[in-house]
Amino acid sequence: MSTNSFPLRSRLRTVTDHAVTGLTILATVVVVTPLVAIFAYLVYKGASSLNLAFFTQIPKPVGVAGGGMANAIVGSAILLAIASAIGVPIGIGGGVFLAEFGRGTKLANAVRFTADVLNGVPSIVMGLAIYALIVIPQKHFSALSGGVALGIMMIPTVCRTTEEMLMMVPHAVREAALGLGVPNWRSVLSITVKTASPGIITGCMLAFARVAGETAPLLFTALGNDFWSSSLNQPIAALPLQIYVYALSPYDDWHRLAWAGSLVLIVLIVLAVSLVRYVTSRGVLKGAS
Amino acid sequence: MSANLPEIRARQIPVQKLKPPAAQKSAPSMPPTPEPSPVRRFLLARGNSALADRGFHWLMVLCALSIFGIVALILWQLILRSQLSWHAFGFRFFYQSFTDPDSGRKMYWDPVNSQFSAVPFIYGTLLSSFLALLLAVPLAIGVAVFLTEMCPRALRGSLAFLTELLAAIPSVIYGFWGFFVLVPLLREHVNPLLVQWLGWTGLFNNDNPTGLGFLAAGVILAIMILPIISSLTREVMTAVPHSQREAVLALGATRWEMIRMGVLRNARIGIVGAIILGLGRALGETMAVTMVIGNTPEIHRSLLSNGSSMAAVIATQFTEAVGDMHLSALIELGLALFIVTIIVNAFAQLLVWAVTRGAPVQTH
Incomplete structure (x- = not known):
């Protein structure tokens, strides 16, 4: 054959x-x-x-050329500061639990699963829940509620990236620390988390960049504002919200501002994503994420 | 990889029992002991850290439990605030329709007369998500196959990076771009062709001059869920052991036959999981859909007609809702969306885990 x-x-x-x-x-x-x-x-x-005025001026009334989104940029910064203050510590804590204390336990698996599922929950639902929780009792829209909504959205992302980064730290490092008699909490904070810190920081930046572009949860929490506002109890402007409102407006001037705002957002996000790739492509954390 | 190594339990390491030998105190006549080493001095000076350790442990557990807390909080608040509409309509909210007293036409969403039904929004959500899957799934699997099995190594990293970037673009920018670039493109060039060639199916009627509608929403959603499906598919395909590929190749298969029989067949459960995860994203996507779907609470068979989706109606009507019943109905829509996406995501996650569990750590 x-x-x-x-x-x-x-x-x-x-x-x-x-x-x-x-x-x-x-x-x-x-x-x-x-x-x-x-x-x-x-x-x-x-x-x-995109020009200097974009970063230094607040929007001009319809028909007046020029103006910028300075209030929206500052507003976004305030919202993101609140969000990070909530999302980053809790997220890292959860990640430390998953990687250091709960490995292989039923509780850890359940937490990991829930975090992944929570990651896929539509952001507008988060906005609704925070509206019901904070805006209804307070009876007015506020920067605080917007920040809380974004912060809650950061938790699952930060938690899972922290866990992934901590898993990359070799066991020998932990054993060496414990072998010297360092208490466990100190070993976790000063040895494991510190070794993984470039990865954890960039993971937080990634979560940060993601919520920086979120619009839906801010629609009925932060609401938006055409003027300067730095009070946490008042409606506040935010870059993605402003882009949404201006994009659907019939004025060319506002469209231009919205395009410039989109470019700023995109640049921020590309930077964050590239940084994550750069960090995870070298050192102990190689191959993570 | 880590599961094989022994657990580290710091509290069991008996360092706390290290005490200075009693002999030092009871025998002052002995020659002076040499200065203890820095490590030993540290151990001697250190107090009992069991309390701190336990406190730290519980703090971390608390952080982890907060994730359950968030889910419970969302569920509780949404149920609480949708009571009004739930008591008024019950389950009929999801299938009823009304007749408009003025015109006698069939209506679904009438804020003025406080009559609400979710039907057109469920229809819009399902139709746009289904269109998105139809467009995205073949492309996503094609990209995943190309990246894992065929792509030259030099190109792989940058292509994977590009698809990752696609996932990171904010939804409002997709909507903005869709509104100013995609919709005119569909309106001028694609829709007339669809009407001409496929008009006989009844799915493409040329009665909407705006270009907005289900098809535009589907295309934007497809672009948005592509990176999720393709990166997860890549992950499950990488998890297939090399021995499978080698075995099929050794039997004389061509590369495509190897991919079909050796890789796709083994990874199929995970790929279905990835697709369902993409579906979960598409169902809840808000801003981009809101900007291109047209936002009219109507049901049309034509894909070129305006419609609305559950997330879109919440986004557009919530801040200007008339009366408590309107608000409550919108929150009930949100609750339905939440429960559906939780179930869809959980199911998809289980499928993906079934394949990737125990797989080697993925490297780019």
Whole structure:
């Protein structure tokens, strides 16, 4: 029985193989195209309207050219500060529990599972819950409620990245610390968490960048504001909210401001994502995330 | 990898029992002992840290438990605030319709007369998510196959990075871009062709000149969920052991046959999980959908018609709701969305875990 009578590599099979290769390459191109298109369009539209006034002035009334989003940038910064104050410590704490204390226990598995599920809960639902919890009793929209909504959204992300980063720390490091008689809490804080800290910090930045672009939970918590406001008890402007309102407005001036705002947001996010990749591609944390 | 190593339990290490030998005190006549080493001095000076250790442990447990707390809090608040609408409509909220007293037409959402039904929003959410899956799934799997099995190593990292970036773009920017670039594109070039070629199916009627609608929402959603599906698919495909691929190749398979029989077949449960996870994201997506779906509480068979989705109606009507019943109905929609996404996500997570559990740590 020679191979010639059984053509193992028939023409059809080879053609199919090549066709599929072509299709997957096509799919990749189709997927990368919108990304490139979005970026190119943002840079094209945003760069032309990005100037100093954008960062220093508050919006001008309709019909008056110029103006900026300074109040929205400051508002976003305040909201994100509140969010980080809530999300980062609790998230890191949860991650430390998962990686250091609860490995393999039922509780840890349940927490991990719930965190992953919570990560997929629509952000608008978070906004609704915080509206019911804080805005209804207070009877007015406030910066505080917006910050809390964003903070709660940060917790699961920070928690899971912290856990992943801590898992990358070699056991020998922990054993060395404990072998010297260092108490466990000190070993966790000064040895394990410190070793993983570049990863944890960038993980927090990633969560930060994600909630920086969140609009839905702010719609009925922070509400938005056309003027300066730094009170936590007042409605406050936020960059993504302002982009949403201006994008749907009929005025070209406002569209330009919205494009510039989008560009600023995107640059922030690209920086965060690149940083995470840079950190996880070297040192002890190689391969994490 | 870590599970094989022994547990470290600091409290069992008997360092606290290290005390200075009693001999030192009872025999002053002996020659002076040499200065203890720094490590020993540290151990001698240190108090009992069991309390601090236990406190720290419980603090971390508390942080971890807060995640359950958040879920419970959301559920409790949403149930509490949707009581009004629940008592008024009960389960009928999810399937009823009304007749408009003025025009005699069928209506679903009438804030003025306090009549509410979720039907058009459920329809819009399901239809746009289904369209998104239809467009995104083949592309996402294609990308995942290309990246894990065919792509040259040099290109892999940057392509994976690009798809990751796609996942990080805020939803409001997708909506903005969709509104100004995608919708005009669909309106001018794609929709006329669809009407011309597929108009006979009844799914594409040329009665909406705006270009907004279910199709635009579906396309934007597809772009948004692509990176999630493709990165998870990549993860489960990487988790398939190399021996499977080698075995199929050794039998004389071509590369595609190897991928089909060796990889996709083994990873199929995880891939279904990834798709369902993408569905979960699509169901709850708010801003981008709100900006391109048109926001009318109507049911149309044509994909080119305006519609609305559960998240979109909450986003657009909540701040200007008329009366408590309207607010309560919107919160009930939110509650339904929450429960559905929790179930969908939990199911998907279990499927993905079933495949990746015990797999080696993924490296890029």
